[in-house]
Amino acid sequence: MNEQEAAALFGALSNDDRLRVIRALVRAGPDGLAAGEIAEAIGASPSRASFHLSTLSEAGFVHAERQARSLRYRVDFDRIGALMRFLLEECCAGHPDLRSCCGS
Amino acid sequence: MNEQEAAALFGALSNDDRLRVIRALVRAGPDGLAAGEIAEAIGASPSRASFHLSTLSEAGFVHAERQARSLRYRVDFDRIGALMRFLLEECCAGHPDLRSCCGS
DNA sequence: CTTTCATTTCAAGTTACGTTGAAATAATAT
């Protein structure tokens, strides 16, 4: 991961609707949620939710799988972890002040 | 910290020039760097660096202090840590997969 | 095969962000 990729991933997180999407998917657990359920969970129109989901999906934070008529989305913790690790290790050189801050 | 504030902070990190600013300030240590030194470090014009610094400053990731003719900037690890903690604890409910990912 | 349901794509308008160079401010030295 380089600065440019990390910047793009931070961009995918720079929207409160999308943060709520992640939160809803985390709460939902391994089964994930269908796109329509997500739209309802964050109080957005289907097309708006779809737009945010495609942004998150392109960033790799979520993945979709078709299940009958629905597209079921799941969160990818590895991808979020990779970004946090970049910020902590590459960007901040694993500085102790940040490690302790982050509860490590 | 709520979703809206966190989203704004992620927005401040969603630019590779600004990530390089943070990196340069981390490397510089407690003494920080003058705005002009930062501009040179990231290969940007003074006005462009100033623009990015004001974005980072507004987000609270850096702080400035005048020293003679120069404005000396320092990184705020607490602020970065607060954002990481939000992502880990609030947004992802302290999920074990993410904790381990992040080296805790 | 037609209808229905779930979701995405598209086009249009609005808003926000990034870049540039010139002008303005702030502090210091002569």
Place this chain on the structure above:
DNA sequence: ATATTATTTCAACGTAACTTGAAATGAAAG
């Protein structure tokens, strides 16, 4: 006071992101 250095602010432009509603796609049921 004036000049010099460091930095920011401003205006203007181009580009990217967001929102909305309507149309299009994909899958399944009757």
